[in-house]
Amino acid sequence: MEQRLVILGGGESGVGTAILGKKKGYDVFVSDFGKIKNNYKEVLGLHGIKWEEEKHTEDLILNADLVMKSPGIPDKSPMVKKLLEKGIQVISEIEFAIQYTKALTVGITGSNGKTTTTMLTYHLLKQGGVNVGLAGNIGKSFAWQVADDKHDVYVLELSSFQLDGIIDYKPHIAIITNISPDHLDRYDYDYGKYIAAKFRITENQTEEDFLIYDADDEAIGNWLKMNKTKAQLVPFSMTKTFENGAFATEENINININNEEFVMPQDKLALEGKHNVKNAMAASTVAQLLRIRKSTIRESLSDFQGVEHRLEKVLKIQNVQYVNDSKATNVNAAFYALDSMNTPTVWIVGGVDKGNDYAELMPLVREKVKAIICLGIDNKKIIDAFGDVVDEMIEAQSMTDAVKLAQRMSEKGDTVLLSPACASFDLFESYEDRGRQFKQAVQNL
Incomplete structure (x- = not known):
């Protein structure tokens, strides 16, 4: 039967x-x-x-x-x-498919940075000659690729929802990029449940496996203090140094694994911003563990193209830079975006709020944002949070309007940043649709 x-x-x-x-x-x-x-x-x-x-x-x-x-x-x-x-x-799909492949998997989760880290890890391994597939939240379905039986290694971007549906799955190498409150509506508004879901990535790992994690992240640190994993721990940090792990100094990123040392100047990284230094450390640690040549890792980190809708530079018009960060669907992602701005910024923000707390953005908004355009059906929370902090605040109901307003409100040397901190489903089909509409509207200016 x-x-x-x-x-x-x-x-x-x-x-x-x-x-x-x-x-x-x-x-x-x-x-x-x-x-x-x-x-x-x-x-x-x-x-x-x-x-x-x-x-x-x-x-x-x-x-x-x-x-x-x-x-x-x-x-x-x-x-x-x-x-x-x-x-x-x-x-989940991952749990079903894994039993039919002998391939080694690298599983990557986190509230932010997971797509960039996944794409970068895939890029490093591919350039290093590994027969590697890319799946999970991105690209072609993992199960579909396993059915065609093509790859020796898979790099999987795993959401907490995918991890909820695993029983025996374990990645050989797991990465937790960071943890901040997101999707709490799916976890009974209990942050602890969401954190536990992320850590399912390591629950079946053995002594032969590795857990790469952000040692600067409070939620991750607390979990590791209270709970045990059998995996070998490989931390990365912007502030601490490790004998076994990755860390940043003023100029370089340094990775020490099994007495092997890898050093690369930060200014040679293709991606800008502190959070991308972390993403680069996490991805390079995987490449080191899988014995990719150091010269290949260096080259790949300097020529990586980045991810669409993630701090993507669209066009410069009248010396104003337009940046598409539509993938920023939570506050933490918008924090990274604002943090990497070096010019006065007109910020397009809003959408479907997932229980956001905008307080942590306050210092960055005061320092960097000259005007806010709310792009959503219900913008009350954003207006309440930042109404008194910026010079100009205005509401828009369509992307075309938002971009035209942004052009009017910006002057030479400014940046117009779409970084919504919210889901897209009130006015758009998806964050990709929102990002494409932004790029189209900018091109039409």
């Missing part, structure tokens, strides 16, 4: 899991409460996989032996509750 695999969510991770499940002999069914994109329907059809959209038919779901749910579906959703009540195992 074939085992029945039901997949909730017909997006990239769902379809990838369906293909791998089918290949491994499961009876597969995909159910999406929303619409499934046409290209995915075609792929499912080609593989002879049954699917439904805009509904969850209980009779076709509650007879599952195993369920993979997309990370976007909360544990509190009625269907997931029913499955758990029936004792049916609900896992």
Whole structure:
């Protein structure tokens, strides 16, 4: 009797899991409460996989032996509750796929910096000649790549939602870039639960595995004081030095692993800003552990192109620099963006607030921001927080308006920064859509 695999969510991770499940002999069914994109329907059809959209038919779901749910579906959703009540195992794509590959994985999580660190790690390993795949929250689904069986190493960007759905998965090398309050709506507004979710990345690691982490991060430090992991700890820091780990001095980043020393001048890094020094330390530590040549690491750190929608320089118009940081969907990410500004800044901010506390941005806003444009349906919280701090504050309902206003409010030598600190779903489809609309509006000026 074939085992029945039901997949909730017909997006990239769902379809990838369906293909791998089918290949491994499961009876597969995909159910999406929303619409499934046409290209995915075609792929499912080609593989002879049954699917439904805009509904969850209980009779076709509650007879599952195993369920993979997309990370976007909360544990509190009625269907997931029913499955758990029936004792049916609900896992993530990563947990399902890992059992079918012998590849080594590098798992990267954190509230911010994880995409940049993941892309940079992938870049370092690829340039170093490793047969490496990129998956998780980015790019082509991990399960899909495992079905095609292509890579020796995978670099995986893992959200806390993906980590919630793991049982046995363990990365050989784990990175926690940092932890700050985010997505608390999914964790009963309990920061402790969110922190615990992030640390699931290391819960199955053994003495042969490694945990790379930010030693300057308070939440990480507290967790490590109170809890144990078997993994070998490899810290990185801007302020402390380590015999085994990575650290920054005035000029350089230094990485000491197994008595091997790697040194690189900070001013040779392609990416600007203190947080990117940390991202570079984390990624280079992986490259060192996997024995990539030092000259290759240096070269790759200096030619890395960066990530779209993450402090991406768009255009300079009349000597005003426009910067797209649409990926900044929380306060901590906006903090990094403002911190890296060296000119007076017109800041475009707002969207769907995830329980944000804007207080920590106050010193940076006072120091760097000359004007604020609120781009959201409900901007009350932002206006209350910064109304008295900046010279000008104005609301916009569309990206075109926001960018035109920004042009009017800026003068030579300024920067216009889109760094919303909020989710995008009130006015846009996604942070990518928001970033693309910003770039389009700038190009139309």
